[in-house]
Amino acid sequence: MKIGMRNILLAATLTMASWPALAADPVEITVQRFFGACDADWGTNTDVSKAVGECGIITSQINKFVADNPDIKINVNTVEWPGYDQLTAQLASGEPPDVVTIHQSVLSDYQSKGLLEPLDPVLKAAGVDSSTFTAAGREGVTKDGQIFGLPIDSHTMLWHINMNYFRKAGLVNDDGTPVLPKTADELLAQAKQFKEKTGKPYLVQSMANEKGAFYRALYIYLTQMKSDFFADPTHVKLNTPEAKKIVQLFKDIYDQDLTTKDQDYAASLSGFTKGDGGILLNGTWVVGDFDALSKEADNALTNGYAVYPYPPVFGGEPAYWSDGHSWAMTKKDRTPEQVAAIGKFLKFMANHNFDWARTGHLPAQQAVIDSAEFKALPHRTTILSIANVAKPLPAQVRHQFAVNDIIGEEIASAITGQKEIDAALTDAETRVNDLLAN
16 A cells, blocks of 8 residues: 555656746836837837837837747836826836836936936946947936936937928029028028928928927027026026027017918928928937838828938037937836846847937947948938037936926917017026026
């Protein structure tokens, strides 16, 4: 009986030993991002080279990471841009995501309150060397001597040009490039010529419920004129002769109907692709989309898209507003396995920075920006110079998104005639300084 029982137990043991080992549960992390939702087009795509645009590329990148790392489960939370109200509420409730997209201009607002983890040890353990970042990327994510984000790009505002209309308006050089104005007077003259020849406004602008574009234009031209309006990071100086010139130019364009009016952000994008005007004032992030559209048949941009930095129509040296996107890690309790998974995710994103640069953004990895592959992308030769002359606001300026909104709102009120220019600039100064003082 004892022998029989021993044989039964031995057989059971051998049978169990032959079973495959149970796989460990995957490590879960939550990734929160903006850049839109596009699962209908890219929700299952893992070939990142086929993806187009910010949403398509970021979605495909995450899909590829998940496919390559079955031991890690990514819970993706897509938020409406920019997502900071939601992030603030999540942090207050103690349930933030693990990794979050965040503008470098906003990092200080969260880092200064102890809500983000320094990434130096995480990146080092994952094999990511911060010395490989571009100077702009490294500066953008370094706060108080530590790294608080993985930079993924630098971006700025650009002139997106409908070359089909420019040809019709007679504003094309012998080499096929657009004739760009060198002074404010030339800009107005060309805008009038453009409208006379095409029947369309020169500019396509987002003016309804959009505050950022006017602030960024003001920033670009003030910086080109060497007007150090934020010499003190706690005090802005806006009611200056330089600022008045810039606002007056945009008011003249508005008053003479040389721009579209009453379009919000989405309507201005759609309007430009449908031929509403000649130049769309928008950012690096739409270069890839417009280039792809220009290669399709039967639309306003077919064989007729170009993109250039803002021309320095007030003189001075080339200089441009700049910000950047980054991945940050929130401060919360997590396991060593989750930290390692986050490091692996960040390393993947650093290694695939070229894919992200196809959006039109400038890369955050110096090796990518120096590569022949990047320089061979469409339109990069006309915008690459921005990488060396982009100037973000000093990191010491807090609440930069709110500053952006206040200044943009006041400038818009002057351009549309709701306020006198002097009053709008004075009000912008007062409101920003009150914000920074409190």
